[in-house]
Amino acid sequence: MRFYETVLSSIGIAKTATEEWEDFAFYQGDEPTTGLHIGFCAWSHEDVERFWQTGVDAGYESDGEPGMRPEYGDTYYGGFLLDPDGNSVEACFHDGMVRGSYVDHLWIRVPDLDATAGFYEELSPFTGFALRSRPTGRVQFKGAGASFSLVDDERPNTRNLHIAFGSDASDAIKNDTVDAFHAAAIAAGYADNGAPGERPQYHPGYYAAFVLDPAGTNVEVVCHNRN
Numbered sequence: 001m002r003f004y005e006t007v008l009s010s011i012g013i014a015k016t017a018t019e020e021w022e023d024f025a026f027y028q029g030d031e032p033t034t035g036l037h038i039g040f041c042a043w044s045h046e047d048v049e050r051f052w053q054t055g056v057d058a059g060y061e062s063d064g065e066p067g068m069r070p071e072y073g074d075t076y077y078g079g080f081l082l083d084p085d086g087n088s089v090e091a092c093f094h095d096g097m098v099r100g101s102y103v104d105h106l107w108i109r110v111p112d113l114d115a116t117a118g119f120y121e122e123l124s125p126f127t128g129f130a131l132r133s134r135p136t137g138r139v140q141f142k143g144a145g146a147s148f149s150l151v152d153d154e155r156p157n158t159r160n161l162h163i164a165f166g167s168d169a170s171d172a173i174k175n176d177t178v179d180a181f182h183a184a185a186i187a188a189g190y191a192d193n194g195a196p197g198e199r200p201q202y203h204p205g206y207y208a209a210f211v212l213d214p215a216g217t218n219v220e221v222v223c224h225n226r227n
Helices: 002-009 045-057 113-122 175-187
Strands: 036-041 061-068 077-082 088-093 103-109 130-133 138-142 147-151 162-167 191-198 207-212 218-223
Touching: 002 045, 002 088, 045 061, 045 077, 045 088, 061 088, 088 103, 113 130, 113 138, 113 147, 113 175, 175 191, 175 207, 175 218, 191 218
Parallel strands: 036 088, 103 147, 162 218
Antiparallel strands: 036 103, 061 077, 077 088, 130 138, 138 147, 191 207, 207 218
């Protein structure tokens, strides 16, 4: 956790709970998440450089010095570090970013690209993330302010990952959406990992359901009911 406290604070992402940074949370468990790439939002080249330099100065390993990455876009500027579990962690800046989220994108490496992409296509009406592109070896899904890509390459697959899709009840995801997500996933043959219901251990009004995608990721749709 010290890694994330150190590098995220350098770009103005403050911890809001014991182990949470708004839409990113770090939990101690039996097995760590590995094989993940996560890109956090920075709002200038200088932010990206400060993120990377802060991590290197703290003794963390570089995974790519700050610079332009034209393969991702004409204005894409990123810097990369490795966290203590070997996950690739990036601060990025580009002209397609939308304020309101700290996470710009995820890259999730999966053993069966077509099967896993089919899961997210099937359930996109409930997650809010629609299929955007299929470059070679990758399938990208895009939401209102972020994206995630399923990747098939030479690196180890992502393991022990939990993704939650959600919003407050005033927005697109409501309790009925949670119910419909779970019902659609089970009807399509995917594995249940937690039926729709209240989870007051997270906060009053937290209503969620969980299923497993074909790669074993714990996928949640949640309505926070904070209003």
